[in-house]
Amino acid sequence: xxxxxxxxxxxxxxxxxxxxxxxxxxxxxxxxxxxxxxxxxxxxxxxxxxxxxxxxxxxxxxxxxxxxxxxxxxxxxxxxxxxxxxxxxxxxxxxxxxxxxxxxxxxxxxxxxxxxxxxxxxxxxxxxxxxxxxxxxx
Numbered sequence: 001x002x003x004x005x006x007x008x009x010x011x012x013x014x015x016x017x018x019x020x021x022x023x024x025x026x027x028x029x030x031x032x033x034x035x036x037x038x039x040x041x042x043x044x045x046x047x048x049x050x051x052x053x054x055x056x057x058x059x060x061x062x063x064x065x066x067x068x069x070x071x072x073x074x075x076x077x078x079x080x081x082x083x084x085x086x087x088x089x090x091x092x093x094x095x096x097x098x099x100x101x102x103x104x105x106x107x108x109x110x111x112x113x114x115x116x117x118x119x120x121x122x123x124x125x126x127x128x129x130x131x132x133x134x135x136x137x138x
Contacts, residue, residue, distance in 0.1 A: 008124040012088050020048035023085060025116075026102040036100055047091035049129075051105070053081035083114060083131040086122060097129060 024046050029039035057079050085103060089096075101116040114131035122128045 005124055012123075012125045015050060015086075016048050016088060019050045021051055021105060022107045023047060023049050023051070023087075024104050024106055025097055026104065027098070028100045028102060030100055042095060045091055045097075047087060049085045049087035049091075051083070051085050051111070053083055056080050056082045083133070085114075085129040085131060087127050087129060089125055089127055092127070096127065103129060103131060 024044060026044055027039040027042035028036040029041070030036035097116050097119050099116055099118060103114045103116060105111045112133055114133060116129050117132045118130045119127050120130070
């Protein structure tokens with residue numbers, strides 16, 4: 001194992017020890033024409049991860065042109081919060097989360113359940129679960 005892999009793993013565990021909260025990932029399976037339901041081929045994952053609302057700004061096309069040759073104007077008229085959960089990959093093994101899975105926080109009842117939208121990697125040892133409000137009731 002290289003020095004960078006060891007340093008990344010050490011930093012990841014330190015971040016979890018200081019900032020992490022407990023989560024449960026409930027795998028979901030869906031058919032093209034049906035509602036999602038529990039996936040019997042994958043198991044629930046309970047672990048610890050860093051949950052945060054990241055501020056985002058979205059550019060909206062105004063469509064107002066000042067003169068004939070100018071393009072549409074993009075402005076950040078709206079700001080919002082993007083829920084994200086940073087998790088160490090060791091919790092998932094070879095079975096990474098998929099779009100449509102549900103994340104719940106059992107120790108934090110004030111947080112709703114979330115749907116997983118995408119799962120990009122963050123460095124060598126972490127995944128970032130991009131979440132969306134309004135998950136199914138578990």
